[in-house]
Amino acid sequence: xxxxxxxxxxxxxxxxxxxxxxxxxxxxxxxxxxxxxxxxxxxxxxxxxxxxxxxxxxxxxxxxxxxxxxxxxxxxxxxxxxxxxxxxxxxxxxxxxxxxxxxxxxxxxxxxxxxxxxxxxxxxxxxxxxxxxxxxxxxxxxxxxxxxxxxxxxxxxxxxxxxxxxxxxxxxxxxxxxxxxxxxxxxxxxxxxxxxxxxxxxxxxxxxxxxxxxxxxxxxxxxxxxxxxxxxxxxxxxxxxxxxxxxxxxxxxxxxxxxxxxxxxxxxxxxxxxxxxxxxxxxxxxxxxxxxxxxxxxxxxxxxxxxxxxxxxxxxxxxxxxxxxxxxxxxxxxxxxxxxxx
Ligand code: PEP
Ligand code: MN
Numbered sequence: 001x002x003x004x005x006x007x008x009x010x011x012x013x014x015x016x017x018x019x020x021x022x023x024x025x026x027x028x029x030x031x032x033x034x035x036x037x038x039x040x041x042x043x044x045x046x047x048x049x050x051x052x053x054x055x056x057x058x059x060x061x062x063x064x065x066x067x068x069x070x071x072x073x074x075x076x077x078x079x080x081x082x083x084x085x086x087x088x089x090x091x092x093x094x095x096x097x098x099x100x101x102x103x104x105x106x107x108x109x110x111x112x113x114x115x116x117x118x119x120x121x122x123x124x125x126x127x128x129x130x131x132x133x134x135x136x137x138x139x140x141x142x143x144x145x146x147x148x149x150x151x152x153x154x155x156x157x158x159x160x161x162x163x164x165x166x167x168x169x170x171x172x173x174x175x176x177x178x179x180x181x182x183x184x185x186x187x188x189x190x191x192x193x194x195x196x197x198x199x200x201x202x203x204x205x206x207x208x209x210x211x212x213x214x215x216x217x218x219x220x221x222x223x224x225x226x227x228x229x230x231x232x233x234x235x236x237x238x239x240x241x242x243x244x245x246x247x248x249x250x251x252x253x254x255x256x257x258x259x260x261x262x263x264x265x266x267x268x269x270x271x272x273x274x275x276x277x278x279x280x281x282x283x284x285x286x287x288x289x290x291x292x293x294x295x296x297x298x299x300x301x302x303x304x305x306x307x308x309x310x311x312x313x314x315x316x317x318x319x320x321x322x323x324x325x326x327x328x329x330x331x332x333x334x335x336x337x338x339x340x341x342x
Contacts, residue, residue, distance in 0.1 A: 001048055002077045003039040003056065004263050006063040013061025014039065020059065024052060031081040033262065034096035035294055036063070040081050066263040072221045074228040075235070080266045086206055086234045088163045088182050091126045093206075093236050094268030098333060099297030101165055101208075101270070102322060103129035105312035106142060107149035115304050117156040119319045123326045127183065128153070128162040129299060133169040134311060135189045142310040150180040157182070165208055165299075171199035178203045188213045188240055188275070191223045201230025208299075210238045210272070217257050221265055237261060237269040238299060241276030250278025250315070253286055258293040268296035274315040280306070283317060284325050288332050300325065 003017055014030065014037050021028040027042035041048065057065050068076040085095035093099045102120040107113050107130040117128050132149025134142065145152070153164045163182035168174050169190070177184060183206045190196050191212035200207055207227055211220045224235045239258065241251025253276035261269045271290035273283045287298050303309045303316040317325065 001041055002066045002068070002081075002263065003062055004064040004066055005037040005039070005061050007035050009037060009061035009063075013059070017056070017059055017062060020056065024049075029081050031083075033083045036262070038077060038081055038263075040078055064263060068264050069218050069221070071218065072225040075221055075224045075265050075267055077264055077266050082266065084234070084266045084268060086236060086268065088127065088206055089161075091163060093270070094296050097296065098291055098329065099127065099270065100125045100326065100329070101127040101129050101297065101299040102302045102317075103165075104131075104303050104309070105274075105301045105316060106131045106134050106310050107145055107152050107166075108142075108310050110152055110155070112304060113152050113156050114159060116302055116319075117160045117162060119304075120302055120322060121160045121162055123323045124330075125162065125322075125326070126297075127165055128156055128160070129165045129185075129301075130156075131167050131185075131311075133167055133173060133177070135167070135169055135187050136311070147176065150177065154180045168196065168200055171195050174199045174203060178205055182206065183208050183236070186210060186223075191215055191220065194226060197223055197226035198230050201227035201232040204230075204232050204234075206234035206236065207232055208236045208238055208270075210240050210275075211242070211254075211257075213241070213243045213251060215242075217260060217264075220257075221261075224265070224267060235267050236296075237265075237267050238272055239269060239276070239295075240272035249276070249282065251276050253277065253289075255289055255293045258290070258295050262294060270297040270299055271295045272299045274299075274301045274312065274317075278312075278315045280315055280317060280321065283315070284321070284328060287325055287329060291329060291332055292336065298329075 029042045086093040102125040134144035165183040167185040168177045185208040188210045244252040273286035301316040306313040306316040
């Protein structure tokens with residue numbers, strides 16, 4: 001069980017909750033991220049008396065008392081109170097940073113990838129994305145360049161210094177992709193592929209786990225638990241929209257999971273506004289919303305000529321769109337930092 005304090009809760013309010021929990025026989029521990037303070041019960045202790053829950057929730061400064069699912073353990077905030085911070089080369093995900101991952105949906109050619117990599121690097125992106133093995137709804141669509149795509153990603157990393165994120169489609173390819181990638185992506189369609197989760201978890205490299213398009217938050221965290229159960233400790237969750245009745249957008253971005261994940265888990269969570277909407281013009285406003293909701297970063301698709309892209313052109317940013325997005329994100333970060341705590 002985790003007591004989540006309101007943003008800007010006073011230290012005296014935190015101290016009062018700690019004292020209250022001590023009087024009930026616990027050894028509470030306190031941790032804070034960029035926005036909030038969390039208090040765990042600490043140690044095995046007695047199970048929390050239901051009658052006390054109401055009083056605890058009403059204490060000044062308390063926002064929520066989060067009770068994690070009994071099904072996931074290692075990814076739960078009650079297992080590890082401080083945020084997980086993931087280091088990839090010189091880049092960091094989590095711990096108050098706002099990490100930007102950008103690049104084409106698919107690696108199509110040397111020119112396309114290298115050109116994009118330099119533009120996003122100069123605009124201030126942190127990591128380069130690009131699919132070499134593509135999960136496509138139709139077997140007749142472009143399936144990716146395979147290992148040649150991985151080689152191009154490695155070349156782009158050598159040239160620009162940007163670490164690379166790329167998708168693993170099946171367990172047998174996991175070791176090959178891991179030879180080239182800094183972060184292994186598990187796509188939405190594979191979030192429930194338990195054999196793949198186990199194979200990727202065993203490799204113990206950072207993993208970008210995308211939410212299944214019909215997965216509940218609990219199923220999402222359980223997929224991360226699969227990775228942890230194989231020894232992987234560096235998992236970045238990615239909210240990429242879920243399927244709803246709404247057809248105007250490709251999916252519906254579920255931003256509510258951002259603060260919920262922060263309550264329930266210590267893992268970082270980023271947002272993919274491109275797959276969430278399928279529409280380029282919605283990427284900037286939803287990137288701003290992701291930042292304001294407390295996400296640890298975004299992943300966006302960028303293409304030199306989206307109208308000629310072999311996949312996901314309509315949701316890919318042009319170079320100038322991406323430059324503008326980086327400027328806007330920086331401005332919003334500054335504005336948020338200037339806001340007085342309430
Ligand atoms: C992707 O990021 O390239 C991708 C295929 O996304 P998703 O798995 O979220 O559909
Ligand atoms: Mn895509």
